[in-house]
Amino acid sequence: MSNNNNNNQNIDSKDFMIGALVGGMLGAAAALLLAPKAGKELRSDLNEQAVYLKDKSNEFSHLAREKSSNIVRTVSEQSNQVATKVKDLTSNLRKDIDKWRAKEEENASELYGEITDDIQDEKTLDYDPANEQELVEQKY
Numbered sequence: 001m002s003n004n005n006n007n008n009q010n011i012d013s014k015d016f017m018i019g020a021l022v023g024g025m026l027g028a029a030a031a032l033l034l035a036p037k038a039g040k041e042l043r044s045d046l047n048e049q050a051v052y053l054k055d056k057s058n059e060f061s062h063l064a065r066e067k068s069s070n071i072v073r074t075v076s077e078q079s080n081q082v083a084t085k086v087k088d089l090t091s092n093l094r095k096d097i098d099k100w101r102a103k104e105e106e107n108a109s110e111l112y113g114e115i116t117d118d119i120q121d122e123k124t125l126d127y128d129p130a131n132e133q134e135l136v137e138q139k140y
Contacts, residue, residue: 028049
């Protein structure tokens, strides 16, 4: 909300400056044209006013370029910061996923080892059909 307010204030200030400049130029031109002066004097005054307006327009142009370059620099810095944060977060996420996968593979390997040991133990027992019913009843 504050950023929007600042943006509107900048636009209002810019509009005011443009309006003041245009109004000043029109007022000066009207004063020169309506004042009773000799031709040479009038041309001299018009020339002076033209030089003054050229200087003011150069000044406003320079100010606009400076502000726009500051905005570009700020946006560039902020986008670089965001990109760096995103890269760091994705890197950390990848590391966490790799750790989780390694742990799960280790757990699966241990479980596989236990199961194969149990199977080997079952194979080594002598098969006895009478004993089989007793083992089933114990397990279930």
